[in-house]
Amino acid sequence: MVLDENTIEKIAHLSRLQIGKEDIPHYAQNLSSILDFVGQMDGIDTTAVDPMAHPLSVTQRLRDDQVTEVDQKDKFQAIAPRVESGLYLVPKVIE
Amino acid sequence: MHRKTIAELSQALHQGTISSSELTGIFLSRVKQFNPQLNSFITLTEERASTAAQEADRRLKNGKAGPLTGIPIAHKDIFCTDGVTTTCGSRMLDNFIAPYDATCVVKFNQAGAVMLGKTNMDEFAMGSSNETSFYGPVKNPWDPAKVPGGSSGGSAAAVAAYLVPGATGTDTGGSIRQPAALCGCTGLKPTYGRVSRYGMIAFASSLDQGGPITRTAEDAALMLGVMAGFDEKDSTSMDTSVPDYTATLSDSIEGIKIGLPKEYFSEGLDNRIASALDEAIKEYQNLGATVVDISLPNTNLSVPTYYVVAPAECSSNLSRYDGVRFGYRCDNPKDLMDLYKRTRGEGFGAEVKRRIMIGTYVLSAGYYDAYYLKAQRIRRLISDDFANAFKDVDVIMGPTTPTTAFALGDKVDDPITMYLSDIYTIAVNLAGLPAISIPAGFVNWLPAGLQIIGNYFQEARILNIAHRYQQVTDWHRRVPEQYK
Numbered sequence: 001m002v003l004d005e006n007t008i009e010k011i012a013h014l015s016r017l018q019i020g021k022e023d024i025p026h027y028a029q030n031l032s033s034i035l036d037f038v039g040q041m042d043g044i045d046t047t048a049v050d051p052m053a054h055p056l057s058v059t060q061r062l063r064d065d066q067v068t069e070v071d072q073k074d075k076f077q078a079i080a081p082r083v084e085s086g087l088y089l090v091p092k093v094i095e
Numbered sequence: 096m097h098r099k100t101i102a103e104l105s106q107a108l109h110q111g112t113i114s115s116s117e118l119t120g121i122f123l124s125r126v127k128q129f130n131p132q133l134n135s136f137i138t139l140t141e142e143r144a145s146t147a148a149q150e151a152d153r154r155l156k157n158g159k160a161g162p163l164t165g166i167p168i169a170h171k172d173i174f175c176t177d178g179v180t181t182t183c184g185s186r187m188l189d190n191f192i193a194p195y196d197a198t199c200v201v202k203f204n205q206a207g208a209v210m211l212g213k214t215n216m217d218e219f220a221m222g223s224s225n226e227t228s229f230y231g232p233v234k235n236p237w238d239p240a241k242v243p244g245g246s247s248g249g250s251a252a253a254v255a256a257y258l259v260p261g262a263t264g265t266d267t268g269g270s271i272r273q274p275a276a277l278c279g280c281t282g283l284k285p286t287y288g289r290v291s292r293y294g295m296i297a298f299a300s301s302l303d304q305g306g307p308i309t310r311t312a313e314d315a316a317l318m319l320g321v322m323a324g325f326d327e328k329d330s331t332s333m334d335t336s337v338p339d340y341t342a343t344l345s346d347s348i349e350g351i352k353i354g355l356p357k358e359y360f361s362e363g364l365d366n367r368i369a370s371a372l373d374e375a376i377k378e379y380q381n382l383g384a385t386v387v388d389i390s391l392p393n394t395n396l397s398v399p400t401y402y403v404v405a406p407a408e409c410s411s412n413l414s415r416y417d418g419v420r421f422g423y424r425c426d427n428p429k430d431l432m433d434l435y436k437r438t439r440g441e442g443f444g445a446e447v448k449r450r451i452m453i454g455t456y457v458l459s460a461g462y463y464d465a466y467y468l469k470a471q472r473i474r475r476l477i478s479d480d481f482a483n484a485f486k487d488v489d490v491i492m493g494p495t496t497p498t499t500a501f502a503l504g505d506k507v508d509d510p511i512t513m514y515l516s517d518i519y520t521i522a523v524n525l526a527g528l529p530a531i532s533i534p535a536g537f538v539n540w541l542p543a544g545l546q547i548i549g550n551y552f553q554e555a556r557i558l559n560i561a562h563r564y565q566q567v568t569d570w571h572r573r574v575p576e577q578y579k
């Protein structure tokens with residue numbers, strides 16, 4: 001499976017990763033060989049096999065809809081890159 | 096003193112032969128002396144350690160102490176520690192001071208253990224050599240030109256060099272067991288769901304599990320006793336009772352059936368490791384165990400399957416690192432997209448970016464069925480292989496790694512060669528089973544590990560089987576020349 005540079009750019013965009021133009025060929029090569037490697041899976045017939053998402057056969061535990069958390073907003077926002085009036089600041093989104 | 100095990104140190108502390116403050120001082124000075132050459136610690140927490148040691152001494156005097164009270168330990172830098180930098184080996188979290196403690200950390204604090212610091216690791220737990228860390232590689236105490244293994248390389252090296260008698264690690268594809276094997280330590284990955292993942296920075300949520308790295312199985316039993324247990328804060332935590340892992344350590348293993356998968360002893364395995372394992376199996380036969388040849392037919396698919404499942408899960412888990420609420424943020428972002436892309440492009444290293452991109456690809460429209468769903472089906476086949484084997488045997492044994500520690504820089508340019516060093520450990524994570532690696536000999540003065548895989552929640556059994564071997568051998572008590 002050979003990934004071309006266009007595909008790498010698309011995947012990088014979906015992953016929200018900036019990849020330098022000069023690095024794209026290297027990633028294309030690495031990712032292509034990894035996909036070749038995992039292509040070994042193709043040789044196995046799995047039509048009658050259920051997918052396994054989780055090692056244990058259990059159902060998700062639920063709890064009562066009660067407030068149990070304590071408000072620690074100030075503590076958590078103390079480590080934020082930019083905060084103002086309790087809001088996280090990012091570059092302008094709306095024109 | 097630094098060569099004593101946790102069990103021996105605990106006895107000394109309880110008898111009053113030494114205080115926790117003195118003991119902590121001894122280990123802290125060893126860390127300061129040797130860390131520059133090993134690079135096994137990212138952060139040292141001297142003041143906290145001092146305070147914790149004094150508190151431990153108070154508890155020891157008042158008779159309110161347990162087996163881990165006063166014992167110096169280290170935490171892999173993947174566990175959140177309140178008020179202490181938690182980097183996960185990454186530039187992305189270089190400035191992250193965790194605002195809460197992981198459950199594992201809380202449990203060790205409550206047990207009175209003394210945290211000396213946070214250990215080095217492969218970035219976001221992705222790696223098998225501790226070479227992807229933003230903070231530089233860790234050296235193997237047995238040979239500084241060799242890797243200690245990964246991703247818990249810092250913890251394994253610290254224990255192997257006697258800088259700390261026990262340390263926590265995490266294991267997603269072998270990251271406790273493989274470095275334990277390459278460094279001559281004992282490392283245990285518990286059953287999935289045995290140890291809480293709350294506060295343990297997530298890599299692959301259906302595979303990750305925290306566990307102890309120690310010198311001995313007895314010490315691993317002591318540490319697991321603290322770490323294991325149901326946690327409401329972890330929705331994948333199992334509400335299964337925690338036995339006293341130390342109570343059954345010396346039980347007879349007469350009649351225990353050991354399965355040896357033929358796939359684990361084929362080409363690819365260094366034949367000198369195979370010889371060391373043959374000797375180990377003979378010891379087990381002397382102890383009364385019987386050996387059964389078994390087959391795990393889908394073994395060769397475990398690494399490819401893992402490298403679809405784990406990157407897929409990691410691409411999801413690492414999407415939270417966006418420069419908005421915590422962690423690294425790029426300078427002067429011009430818009431939101433630039434903020435995300437440059438923060439993540441600059442904050443993550445190459446291996447992490449590779450895995451995020453593989454994960455994104457295999458989950459994307461048009462490829463999801465062919466890759467991700469396919470891998471999940473094969474995962475079930477791999478898991479079923481173990482279930483079938485356990486109908487005939489009590490435990491499965493084999494080598495932990497195909498080779499001893501390789502040279503630094505050897506595999507960094509070829510990801511797949513690196514991935515294949517986890518060939519014997521990875522299937523265990525896919526199935527969610529418990530497994531332990533114990534020292535079983537040396538090949539050219541480098542340690543070789545024996546892996547013991549148990550059925551679900553059979554940690555007591557595999558610890559017992561490991562301990563019985565350690566009662567008749569001394570590989571686990573060897574000391575690298577430089578660190579005596």
